[in-house]
Amino acid sequence: MxxxxxxxxxxxxxxxxxxxxxxxxxxxxxxxxxxxxxxxxxxxxxxxxxxxxxxxxxxxxxxxxxxxxxxxxxxxxxxxxxxxxxxxxxxxxxxxxxxxxxxxxxxxxxxxxxxxxxxxxxxxxxxxxxxxxxxxxxxxxxxxxxxxxxxxxxxxxxxxxxxxxxxxxxxxxxHAPVVRPAFLGCGGRTGAAVRARIGAAPGDRLVLISSGSWGVGDIAETARIVARSGRYVPVVLCGRNAELRRRLAGLPAGLVLGWQEDMPALMAQAHALVDNGAGLTCEEAFAAGLPVVSYRPIPGHGRDGALAMARAEVTVHAPDAAALVRALAQLEDVRRRERLVSRASALFHAEPAEAVLLSAPLRR
CATH class of the missing domain: 3.40.50 (Rossmann fold)
Structure with a gap:
């Protein structure tokens, strides 16, 4: 090529x-x-x-x-x-x-x-x-x-x-989703340094809560639901929304982070991603072998994308708080987790976008 x-x-x-x-x-x-x-x-x-x-x-x-x-x-x-x-x-x-x-x-x-x-x-x-x-x-x-x-x-x-x-x-x-190579297969990485950097203990079961680069959606409530389960430590990703990060800094349980340059390393340490955008962050998680749970997606294309991902069985869609906690618990079952990760990873079996573009230039 x-x-x-x-x-x-x-x-x-x-x-x-x-x-x-x-x-x-x-x-x-x-x-x-x-x-x-x-x-x-x-x-x-x-x-x-x-x-x-x-x-x-x-x-x-x-x-x-x-x-x-x-x-x-x-x-x-x-x-x-x-x-x-x-x-x-x-x-x-x-x-x-x-x-x-x-x-x-x-x-x-x-x-x-x-x-x-x-x-x-x-x-x-x-x-x-x-x-x-x-x-x-x-x-x-x-x-x-x-x-x-x-x-x-x-x-x-x-x-x-x-x-x-x-x-x-x-x-x-x-075409295979277009993600940076660093995400592919990063699920096997260890990262004591990553946990230390964000303030997580070695035994914490981390759940990433994504709000996109703009920090949108009611992710404070999502973090409280995850924390109240008593089983998981929410890691709220506020993107570049400094106001949201300041507002959530006082969460009684969980970690609040700004924009992360090394998302592959962070995903490698997580139990799951809770997402509300159905965008690139989900596809990065698919590449990383990190299960994705969709919860309270943003309106319009976010909601439609979340439902489409759930229909394709590459994510789990949680319609309410109880379903969210239940979905996270079910991902502790190795077989269920591997089925979801395998279906999401299969998206990358398609040809890379650049290969499709260069294989047969069209003529009209």
């Missing part, structure tokens, strides 16, 4: 950390194979600081008014009569055309749905000469990922492949 001489443009979005992390890891892999890779943020292609406004409004809704995001998601992202094209598409198109004119790529790869809309619309009108590939980063695919102008789709959830193919009429492939 060789990408020597291929010029690639990856369009991501700084909406949380997941899309950018996937884009960065994919770029690293492709560059290692010889490609000339450029990564841009689709929010920077929007005029009049609309990208900053879009990011800020989404951030505010997820943290302060999740019900509002749920309404918007149901009406505009998944309803049967939802618009198939985002109104932001035309606004970013002209800037993308100027970008590709300065550095013409052989292929454009989108890792965010607005980017997929922009590239697909230009491709359909014949204004984008490069092949346009959409690398879906959500486990559940909503309609705004699916512009038929794009040439092909790559999905981390094999179950979504038939639906995406039916809705777009384009080639669709399953």
């Amino acid at each position: 060789n990408a020597e001489g291929r010029r690639l443009l990856i369009i991501s979005a700084g909406m949380g950390a997941g899309h950018d992390a996937v884009a960065a890891e994919l770029a690293r892999r492709l560059a290692r194979l010889g490609a000339d890779v450029q990564v841009v943020d689709v929010l920077h292609l929007l005029p009049l600081r609309l990208g900053r406004l879009l990011r800020g409004s989404y951030h505010w809704m997820i943290r302060r008014a999740p019900w509002l995001y749920e309404v918007i998601y149901r009406v505009f992202f998944v309803a049967k009569r939802a618009p198939t094209v985002s109104p932001l598409t035309a606004l970013a198109g002209s800037r993308l055309l100027r970008l590709v004119a300065r550095r013409p790529p052989d292929e454009v790869i989108s890792t965010f749905h607005v980017a997929a809309q922009v590239a697909g619309a230009l491709r359909r009108r014949g204004r984008l000469a490069a092949t346009s590939t959409v690398l879906v980063t959500d486990f559940a695919v909503h309609r705004l990922w699916l512009h038929p102008g794009n040439d092909r789709y790559l999905c981390p959830n094999p179950a979504t492949v038939p639906r995406v193919a039916a809705l777009t009429g384009r080639p669709v492939s399953a």
